[in-house]
Amino acid sequence: MFNIFRKYIIFFALLILPVVLFGVLGNPDNTELALLMALSYFLCFLLLIRGTWRFLFQPPDLYSWRFRGNKPPTLTFYSISQYETNSSVELRMHWLKDKQEYSSSERRIKKWQKEIDNMSKRYNTKYALQKAQRTQSTLDSVRKTTTERIKYGERAPKIICPHCQEKGKVWRKNDATIFEEGREKGIVGATIGRKTVNQKKVTKLYCKNCETSWTV
Numbered sequence: 252m253f254n255i256f257r258k259y260i261i262f263f264a265l266l267i268l269p270v271v272l273f274g275v276l277g278n279p280d281n282t283e284l285a286l287l288m289a290l291s292y293f294l295c296f297l298l299l300i301r302g303t304w305r306f307l308f309q310p311p312d313l314y315s316w317r318f319r320g321n322k323p324p325t326l327t328f329y330s331i332s333q334y335e336t337n338s339s340v341e342l343r344m345h346w347l348k349d350k351q352e353y354s355s356s357e358r359r360i361k362k363w364q365k366e367i368d369n370m371s372k373r374y375n376t377k378y379a380l381q382k383a384q385r386t387q388s389t390l391d392s393v394r395k396t397t398t399e400r401i402k403y404g405e406r407a408p409k410i411i412c413p414h415c416q417e418k419g420k421v422w423r424k425n426d427a428t429i430f431e432e433g434r435e436k437g438i439v440g441a442t443i444g445r446k447t448v449n450q451k452k453v454t455k456l457y458c459k460n461c462e463t464s465w466t467v
């Protein structure tokens with residue numbers, strides 16, 4: 252319970268402490284007191300920035316009031332995928348593992364590991380992580396399909412590749428734009444060799460098997 256309130260206690264202590272000290276010592280000309288007050292409010296400001304940052308970009312941790320165990324967290328902007336809802340444990344585990352993987356700071360890796368260990372005492376973190384990773388891979392494949400569709404169009408299962416004779420590996424994209432370079436027509440243009448670039452709509456075909464693309 253103390254863990255949940257710790258950050259609020261620290262924040263309000265920093266906020267109120269200088270006022271209390273002023274009340275007790277009551278000397279507005281005290282430079283040290285003014286410095287202490289400035290420092291205290293500066294720390295408050297940093298905490299506020301950090302809190303806002305975490306609120307916006309990180310899933311709530313085990314000690315947050317927004318963390319709800321196996322239920323999705325209250326109020327969070329962090330999500331793995333827009334197609335699926337994940338529990339608080341899943342989101343936090345996903346975030347922690349991701350951080351651990353890309354961090355080079357021994358100290359922070361240890362800190363995150365401690366949180367994982369704490370969470371493991373209360374929740375099935377292994378299962379949560381598996382589920383989060385499954386969401387991630389679903390999302391990745393959705394993204395991959397979308398990118399492929401933009402790049403290669405739809406799969407044409409009946410077309411046989413003229414280059415490698417493989418069937419069902421050809422993707423077709425209608426209305427693909429290509430740029431064609433040509434010589435300008437007419438005596439003047441042809442004489443000085445002026446070039447023109449024409450935009451042309453074609454059907455583009457691409458074979459995934461032999462990685463050849465051609466147009467028709």
Ligand SMILES: [Zn+2]
Nearest residue numbers: 412415458461
């Ligand atoms: Zn082919």
